Amino acid sequence: MSASLYAYAFLDDFVLLYPVYALLFSDTGLSVWQISSLFALWSITGVVLEVPSGAWADAVSRRLLLWLGPLLTAVGFALWVLVPSYWAFAAGFVLWGTRGALGSGALEALVYEELERLGAADRYAHVMGRSHAAGLVAVMAAMGLAGPVFAWGGFPAVGAASVLACLASAAVATRFPEHRAPKEGGGEGWAVTLKAGLAEVRRERSLRGAILLVPAASAVWGALDEYTPLLVRDTGVSEARVPYLLLLIWAGATAGSLLAGRCERLGRRGLAWLLGGAAVALAAGALAGTPLALGLVGLAFGGFQLATVLADVRLQQRIEDTGRATLTSVAGLGTELATVAVYAGYAAIEAGAGHGTAFALFAAPYLLTALLLAARRSPG
Incomplete structure (x- = not known):
């Protein structure tokens, strides 16, 4: 497969x-x-x-x-x-x-x-x-x-x-490969499946936390990537060099994906340090306003990409066999809504402060998420 x-x-x-x-x-x-x-x-x-x-x-x-x-x-x-x-x-x-x-x-x-x-x-x-x-x-x-x-x-x-x-x-x-049989009733059973999935979310506190972690890890940087060409251009490079510096940023994200298997056992506090460190790197790299500092943005995107994969892993581990796609889509809905909010917020911030400041300010949600993860007393 x-x-x-x-x-x-x-x-x-x-x-x-x-x-x-x-x-x-x-x-x-x-x-x-x-x-x-x-x-x-x-x-x-x-x-x-x-x-x-x-x-x-x-x-x-x-x-x-x-x-x-x-x-x-x-x-x-x-x-x-x-x-x-x-x-x-x-x-x-x-x-x-x-x-x-x-x-x-x-x-x-x-x-x-x-x-x-x-x-x-x-x-x-x-x-x-x-x-x-x-x-x-x-x-x-x-x-x-x-x-x-x-x-x-x-x-x-x-x-x-x-x-x-x-x-x-x-x-x-x-x-x-797919070895599961469709549920009895076929397409007509989707409403029942949806109702059962949402009921499980209401019952299980750890599942709710895992669902919320997915948009917290993925939404902001997933929206910011649309603006990375503008951030790169604001460092003063020619437009011909913009694609090459974008490749540097996306190389960082790719490295983060490849580290997911090695970092699967990263606990709650480890994930908090990962998000906090990536947030600091994002803010520093964006505010510096130099081509060299874009390496920090790439490092931050690598951290966020790694956290995105690990958040999905935590969610899948907490879902029972039934309703897995439904509950994963609930987390996806949270990501979509948060992404729309980031688009609106970015436009308002950038109009008065510029792209570097907007990127730096959007590091704040990751710092908040890191603090909440570190403060939780429940395990893992």
Whole structure:
């Protein structure tokens, strides 16, 4: 299963449209307000569908959702380059947001339960860490290839490459093993599954804490990564050097993913030190305003990526066999909501203080999370 998972993770993020789709929107004549409304639509789609899709994954086949999602994204990307217009872009973002919701929860649940079936649940952190690393390597590869492909064939070429990556991702997903049978009642049972999952959250205090830790670890830096090109440019480098410094930052995040297996046994206090240290590195690197200091931002992103994987590990270990995708999606909903809040807060802060200050101030939630983890008296 590991080889299929890593290939799926790579292909899912090997999208050459990523570095240039904002240019496509602008060249089509969209205003900044219209582009912002597309991002909002993307986020809202994920918020609305996150938990229901997780319940659906528990009620039917998780593998089904994992190959269906990339096909939806392929349709969306094709619309963007074939009929570029505001409404085509909006439809594409709805399809992309739906794809994200379908995969969130379903992938983690499938991987954990298949490893558990093989008696290898203790390898979950190692496997998922490598999976995240494969995705990050794909992002960096897409950044490097988008320029030459765009120069050769423009938006149609990068769009076609992105559609092919989605189709390949869907094909790989059909190879995932899945030994659980769909629940009786099929798709009609998703509401019952959702109700049972939420009832478990209300009963189990440790499960609630594990669910809250996922957005606390992942939401802020996951939103900040959208602004890293602007932070890099503010250090005074030429635009031609921006992609290379972005690669430095994402190399840090990739290293964090690869360390997940070794750090799986990091306890509550260890996780608190990890988040606190990464927060300090983020603030220092962002405020310094120099290209060299961006290495600290990369170090911080590595810490946050590691904490994100470990938070998912803690959650999976606290979920009973039933409702795993549902409860993982509840955590995903928290991440989506927190991400939207970060987008809004960042815009307000940056308008008056600049990108470096905004990044530094958003280190504060991680310091708060670290303090709360250190102060808890309960074990692990």
